[in-house]
Structure formats: C-alpha cells, structure tokens
Amino acid sequence: MGRMNAPAHKETLLTVPVAPGMVACPSCDLLFDVGALRHGEKANCSRCGGFLTRVRDDGFEKVQSYAISGLVCLAIACVFPFLSFESAGLESVMTLPQTVQQLYDQGRPDLALLVAAFIIVIPTAVLVLLLALSNCMIRQTYYGWMPLVTRLLFHMQNWAMVEVFFIGVLVSLVKIAHMATVVIGISFWGYGAFALCFISAASNLDRLQYWNELERLRKLNHAG
Ligand SMILES: [Zn+2]
Structure with missing residues (x-):
C-alpha cells in the first residue's frame, strides 16, 4: 500500500x-x-x-501589445502577395486569401474551409479575445462573460495552427524551388511576424495568474 x-x-x-x-x-x-x-x-x-x-507584473500589457502587433501583421499578410511563381514564362501571384480561394475553386470546399479556419479565422479570433480580456484586466474591470470567454479562448488556442502552416510553407518552398522561380512577397514576412506575435501573446498569458486575477476582480466587483 x-x-x-x-x-x-x-x-x-x-x-x-x-x-x-x-x-x-x-x-x-x-x-x-x-x-x-x-x-x-x-x-x-x-x-x-x-x-x-x-x-509578471506587466504580463497583461505584454499580451495586449503582442495581440495588437499580431493583428496588424495579419492584416498585412492578407493584403499583399504571399508568393509568386514563375515557370516557362508564366507568372502567378498569390495572396493568402487566394490560397483558400484556389482550394475552393478546385472543388475542395471542405479543405478550403479547414485551411481558412486554422490559419486565419481561429488565430484572429484568439488574438481579438486576448486583446479584449487583457484590456479588461489592465483596466481592472470585470464582466460576467469573462470566465466563459476565457474558457472558449483556451479551447480555441488548441486549434490555431499558425506555426504548423508556416513550417509547412517553408518545406513546400524547398520542393517547389526546383520546379519554378519562387519570389517571396511582403505577406510571407507579414505572416512570419504574425506567427511570432501570436506565439508570444499566447505564451505571455500565464493561465494560473490569469484565473487568480479574474477571481480577485470578480470578488472585488461583487463586494463593490
Ligand atoms: Zn509534478
């Protein structure tokens, strides 16, 4: 025993x-x-x-800054050309939303939906929620929806595949480079910076400290 x-x-x-x-x-x-x-x-x-x-006393400020930077980088990544290929005199330029569009046009709406969700929609939602929650924490305000939204945020974090996508692109670039001339666009670097900001924002949010602070604010709110 x-x-x-x-x-x-x-x-x-x-x-x-x-x-x-x-x-x-x-x-x-x-x-x-x-x-x-x-x-x-x-x-x-x-x-x-x-x-x-x-x-970290400045943990929420860091989360807020990385979330804002991440959203700006993602906006850049969605607007400018991601990659352009040149082979046998033909050139094709692709933006990030166009990669999703291409999958849809090729008869794979399911795959297009998954790619859009994992690389754009969920990461954006995670950053927006991180921004909203860290903002409330910094201003020391408590709202009834915060515990539910926090649980949703932590659940969604498991489904954001920003870094997986970026590593996937790097691997395919090495393979495609033998077949065509590949020019890396501004959006590529934008997405890389977005991935770094995303990881930094998520890693600066200590879950224990966050829940402790949320609980403290809730009691403060109920007492006041
Ligand atoms: Zn242990």
Whole structure:
C-alpha cells in the first residue's frame, strides 16, 4: 500500500487553483503554494520538473501589445502577395486569401474551409479575445462573460495552427524551388511576424495568474 504515503491531492481534476496561492502540478498533481512568488519569478514542480507558473507584473500589457502587433501583421499578410511563381514564362501571384480561394475553386470546399479556419479565422479570433480580456484586466474591470470567454479562448488556442502552416510553407518552398522561380512577397514576412506575435501573446498569458486575477476582480466587483 505505497499509495498511502502519496501527497494529499483529492481535487486532482481541478485546473484552477484549489485555494488562493495553491496549485496542483498538471503532470503529477503534487500541490504547491506559489503565493509568495514575485515579479519575474517562475515555479517548477520539485518532483517532476513540470512548469507551474510564472509571475509578471506587466504580463497583461505584454499580451495586449503582442495581440495588437499580431493583428496588424495579419492584416498585412492578407493584403499583399504571399508568393509568386514563375515557370516557362508564366507568372502567378498569390495572396493568402487566394490560397483558400484556389482550394475552393478546385472543388475542395471542405479543405478550403479547414485551411481558412486554422490559419486565419481561429488565430484572429484568439488574438481579438486576448486583446479584449487583457484590456479588461489592465483596466481592472470585470464582466460576467469573462470566465466563459476565457474558457472558449483556451479551447480555441488548441486549434490555431499558425506555426504548423508556416513550417509547412517553408518545406513546400524547398520542393517547389526546383520546379519554378519562387519570389517571396511582403505577406510571407507579414505572416512570419504574425506567427511570432501570436506565439508570444499566447505564451505571455500565464493561465494560473490569469484565473487568480479574474477571481480577485470578480470578488472585488461583487463586494463593490
Ligand atoms: Zn509534478
């Protein structure tokens, strides 16, 4: 009965803190008190080494800045030429929305829908929600829709495939380069910058700190 000595972790399925300052390791469920962490400090599990949380006083400001930059870069990526190909005297220029249009025109509306959702629609929605939520956090305002929208945001993050798409494009570029002259457009770099901003915005939002702050604002709102 070696399990008798296991650490107390009755509320193992909770992804929100079990008590103020307390958190269960997502990998091994060991409980930790991370309430004493200060700006710039990060906590890892002492048993399995898994990441627990990182405290940044300017975390929401960073999320906000990266989200705005990401949306600007995506707008650039959607307007300008993404790639142009030249082979046997024929040149074709393609923008990012046209790649989706091409799939649709070739009789693959299902694929066109998936590509549009994974590389443009969902990432845009994630950045807009990140921007809205971080804005509320910075202004210290609480609205009843925030917990629901936050859960939706964290769920959608799993379905944004910005970096997967960009790596896919790089791999196909290497293959196509043998067959045609490929010119990389402004939109290509725009999308690359968008991918970096997207990853930075998402990684600067510490989920534990976010939920703690949301809970604090909710209580403050109800008390006032
Ligand atoms: Zn652990």
